[in-house]
Amino acid sequence: MKINKHIAVxxxxxxxxxxxxxxxxxxPMGIEIIEMLKQERTIAEIHETLLQKYHTEHTTIEKDVAxxxxxxxxxxxxxxxxxxxx
Amino acid sequence: xxxxxxxxxxxxxxxxxxxxxxGMRTDYTPKTHIDGVAVAELIxxxxxxxxxxxxxxxxxxxxxxxxxxxxxxxxxQFAWSYKTNYMDAVCSTFHQEGSWxxxxxxxxxxxxxxxxxxxxxxxxxxxxxxDSDLDLxxxxxSLIHIDHLDELYTxxxxxxxxxxxxxxxxxxxxxxxxxxxxDRFGFNYExxxxxxxxxxxxxxxxxxxxxLHTHIGxxxxxxxxxxxxxxxxxxxxxxxxxxxxxxxxxxxxxxxFASTNTLKxxxxxxxxxxxxxNEFAEAITTALINSxxxxxxxxxxxxxxxxxxxxxxxYLLGSVITNKRLSDGRRSTILDVxxxxxxxxxxxxxxxxxxQPFTQYTEDTVLYGPLCMNIDVVRxxxxxxxxxxxxxVVIHNVGAYNMTxxxxxxxxxxxxxxxxLNHQVHVIRENETLQNLLELERVPDHxxxxxx
Numbered sequence: 001m002k003i004n005k006h007i008a009v010x011x012x013x014x015x016x017x018x019x020x021x022x023x024x025x026x027x028p029m030g031i032e033i034i035e036m037l038k039q040e041r042t043i044a045e046i047h048e049t050l051l052q053k054y055h056t057e058h059t060t061i062e063k064d065v066a067x068x069x070x071x072x073x074x075x076x077x078x079x080x081x082x083x084x085x086x
Numbered sequence: 087x088x089x090x091x092x093x094x095x096x097x098x099x100x101x102x103x104x105x106x107x108x109g110m111r112t113d114y115t116p117k118t119h120i121d122g123v124a125v126a127e128l129i130x131x132x133x134x135x136x137x138x139x140x141x142x143x144x145x146x147x148x149x150x151x152x153x154x155x156x157x158x159x160x161x162x163q164f165a166w167s168y169k170t171n172y173m174d175a176v177c178s179t180f181h182q183e184g185s186w187x188x189x190x191x192x193x194x195x196x197x198x199x200x201x202x203x204x205x206x207x208x209x210x211x212x213x214x215x216x217d218s219d220l221d222l223x224x225x226x227x228s229l230i231h232i233d234h235l236d237e238l239y240t241x242x243x244x245x246x247x248x249x250x251x252x253x254x255x256x257x258x259x260x261x262x263x264x265x266x267x268x269d270r271f272g273f274n275y276e277x278x279x280x281x282x283x284x285x286x287x288x289x290x291x292x293x294x295x296x297x298l299h300t301h302i303g304x305x306x307x308x309x310x311x312x313x314x315x316x317x318x319x320x321x322x323x324x325x326x327x328x329x330x331x332x333x334x335x336x337x338x339x340x341x342x343f344a345s346t347n348t349l350k351x352x353x354x355x356x357x358x359x360x361x362x363x364n365e366f367a368e369a370i371t372t373a374l375i376n377s378x379x380x381x382x383x384x385x386x387x388x389x390x391x392x393x394x395x396x397x398x399x400x401y402l403l404g405s406v407i408t409n410k411r412l413s414d415g416r417r418s419t420i421l422d423v424x425x426x427x428x429x430x431x432x433x434x435x436x437x438x439x440x441x442q443p444f445t446q447y448t449e450d451t452v453l454y455g456p457l458c459m460n461i462d463v464v465r466x467x468x469x470x471x472x473x474x475x476x477x478x479v480v481i482h483n484v485g486a487y488n489m490t491x492x493x494x495x496x497x498x499x500x501x502x503x504x505x506x507l508n509h510q511v512h513v514i515r516e517n518e519t520l521q522n523l524l525e526l527e528r529v530p531d532h533x534x535x536x537x538x
Contacts, residue, residue, distance in 0.1 A: 015097065023100040027447040027472070030095040056092035060474065064094040067411055071097055074415055 001069065003037040003078050017077060024075065033068060037078070094409075094472050096447050117439045117480040120401055121505040125441040128503065128511065129478055134405040135423045137489060137502040139514070141179055143399035145507075148183040151395060154363045158371040161386045165209050167341055168194040170392030170486045171400075175504050175514035177201050180395070188390045192219035199226075209338070209390070211257065211299070213237075213271065220244055224252045231255045231299045231338070233272055238286060238293075245292035255297035255338065256283045260318050262302050262311040271301065275318050284322065288330050295332065298322055301340025301390065305349065305433075309361050309369035312339060316370050320377030323385065336386035339370055345397035347434040347483045356434075363394060393486035400485030402428060403441070406477045407456060417451045419473055423481065424455025424462045426495040429488055431464050438464075441478035444471030457496050494518060 008016040013031055015024040026034065029050075036046050043065070050061050072078045118125055121140050128136060148164070155162040165188035166180035172194060177187070178201055187198035190212030198208050205226025213233040215223070220237070221244050223230050232238050232254055245252040257272025258280045273279035287295045298319045302311055316339060323334045344360040352359065374387060404423035412418050425431050438453065451470045455462035464481075473479070492499055502515040 024097050025100055026097040027093060027095065027445065029093050030097045033095050034097075050092075053090060054092040055089040060092070060094075067409075068095040068097070070411060071415075075097065075099060077097075 001037060001043060001078060002040065003034060003072070004076075005038070007034070007038075007077060009034055009038075015077070017075075020076065022075070024077075030068065033065065034072075034077075092474075093445055093447070094474060096449055096472055098449070115439060116441060116443050117401075117482075118441055118443075120480075122509040123505055123511055125403055125478055125480060129403055129405065131511070132501050132503055132513070133517070134403060134478065135427060135500045136403045137427075137484070137500065137515075138401045138403060139173075139176060139485065139502065139504040140399045140401075141504055141506050144176065144179050144396065145183060147395045147399060148180060148185070151363050151367075151389075151391060152184070154367040155371065155387065155389065158367050159374065159387050160384060163336070163386055163388050165207075165338075165388055165390050166395075167390050167392030168197060169490055170341075171396050171489050172197055173489055173502060173514055174201055175512070176396065176489075186388075190214075192216055192222075195219060195223065195228075206253075209388070211301075211390075217244065221248070224248055224250060227253060229253055229255060229296060231257050231272075231297075232283065232287075233257055235283065235286075238283060242290050242292045251291070252293045253296045254287060254293045255295065255299045255334075255336075256280060256287070257299045257301065258319060258322065260300065260302070260315060262314040262318075264303055264306070264308055264311045266303070268301070268303050272299070275322070280322060281325065284326060288326070288332065295326065295334060297334050297336040297338055297385075297388070299338035299340065299388075302342060304342045305344045305393070306342045306366075307344050307359065307361065309365045312366055313369040313373040315339065316373035317377060320374060320379065324378045333383055334385055336388050337374065338388035338390065341390040341392050341394075343391050343394040345393045345483060345486065347397060347430070347436065350433060350435055352435075355437075363391075396485035397483045398485065400483075400489075402481040402484045402488070404479050404481065406473045406475055406479070408475055409473065412452065417449050418454055419451050419470070420454045420456060421464060421479065422456050423464060423479075424457040424497070425464070426455070426457060426462075426493045426497065427488065427499060428455070428464060428481065428484065429491040429493070430484065430486070434483075435465060435468075436484065437482040438468060438470070439480050439482070440471055440473060441480050447472055459496070489515075494523065498523075 006018050013026045015026055047061050051058055120138050121142055165186040166177055168189045186207040187203045188209040189195045189198050205228045208228045210223045210228050211231045220241055224245050241252050258275050259269045259272045260275035261267055273283045287293045300315050302315050319337050326332050343366050346357040346360050348356040402423055404421045407420040407422055410418045448469045448471050451468055453465040453468055455464050498518040501517045504512050504514045
């Protein structure tokens with residue numbers, strides 16, 4: 001799972017895609033995941049990091065992260081040809 | 087290390103063009119307490135979903151309404167509209183505040199009697215009053231509002247048999263300039279039906295015409311329509327005075343005042359566009375005072391206000407079952423509250439707020455109920471914080487019609503609690519049980535056995 005390397009992300013949650021000119025806003029959790037994607041962390045690593053840091057269950061994280069990836073794909077922020085297996 | 091509060095990840099495209107159909111951002115200030123009682127505690131004690139009624143709010147609404155009318159008109163009487171919410175605890179609260187009972191069926195009439203309302207203070211409306219209902223109401227000296235001529239003749243016959251004079255009014259329908267015009271109930275003013283019915287009553291020694299009644303519509307947003315209606319009833323009263331030298335004792339303006347709910351399709355929220363009770367009071371009382379009633383002979387003004395007195399006194403608490411992403415990318419959230427218990431979600435975009443604090447991040451969401459039916463949509467478009475499974479929500483302004491029009495459909499109906507003035511929580515209706523329903527069913531013997 002690779003995020004478009006040109007994507008600009010600000011600490012305040014502003015996301016800009018210079019390829020399409022579109023702007024987005026993300027919440028801190030969203031930014032955290034995008035940053036991990038930029039560092040080329042695996043999905044399993046992302047799950048584990050979030051599980052260690054936040055008060056929730058693995059099933060919830062798995063479901064929500066998968067949903068978030070769908071949104072990123074939908075917004076063309078990650079390559080549609082990438083598989084979810086990384 | 088203490089783990090942080092989890093919030094699901096969210097990313098939204100920033101769009102600078104026309105507003106979407108999701109409209110203005112929803113007020114998501116959490117509603118954590120109702121009358122000082124924690125929502126989480128209410129659900130923990132009584133389950134979810136749960137109806138919660140504020141006794142304090144009912145009394146405040148009633149007193150505000152009385153003040154609005156009594157400061158403008160010398161003789162005012164409210165009658166609680168049973169069909170709006172006939173939970174006995176709710177009716178009794180209104181009766182304690184001085185309201186008579188306004189009923190529209192034999193069932194509601196019996197409920198009012200059971201609540202201890204004297205028959206002479208029950209107004210009996212509606213098109214379906216059986217002979218035995220009418221016989222009882224005549225015997226109890228109730229105020230019977232005649233809907234059609236068959237009923238008029240029946241009352242005449244029953245009163246003669248009892249050897250008493252029935253106290254009656256007629257319900258009058260009329261053009262008040264609003265659409266739709268409600269002409270299915272009562273007798274029409276413009277075409278002379280109402281005057282004909284009045285003459286039939288006045289010629290009978292079995293009935294006394296004590297009042298004139300109208301109910302021009304529901305969720306009315308135009309106080310002026312009430313002024314028109316009041317003028318027309320005053321005109322009928324004047325004609326009765328001129329022809330028969332008889333004064334009607336009361337003018338009953340019915341109900342229909344809008345609450346602060348937002349009608350589906352409305353551009354602005356109901357809290358911004360619904361007239362206040364003062365505006366309705368001003369329109370009605372001014373019309374009556376300016377009409378031809380002789381000085382010191384102003385009739386009693388009766389009001390059957392329902393919705394505007396109870397809607398904001400009740401809440402429906404619910405919980406999130408799950409979140410899903412729809413095929414077109416929209417977020418959907420499934421609640422344990424469906425249209426079977428929230429009938430008014432067919433009419434209103436109910437205000438819905440979370441019951442716990444959230445961050446400022448929100449998402450456009452479709453809210454579904456738990457029923458396995460496509461029609462089970464609580465809000466088609468709403469902007470809500472990032473709710474998770476198990477999170478609790480508060481649905482506002484649900485006091486009118488939901489606890490009477492709810493359906494036992496797919497699931498059982500939930501409990502209703504009332505919070506009193508001392509913040510004590512009372513169960514006023516228990517959870518419906520499977521046994522409640524099975525008690526009414528019968529299976530023929532030949533259907534009792536089967537092999538699968």
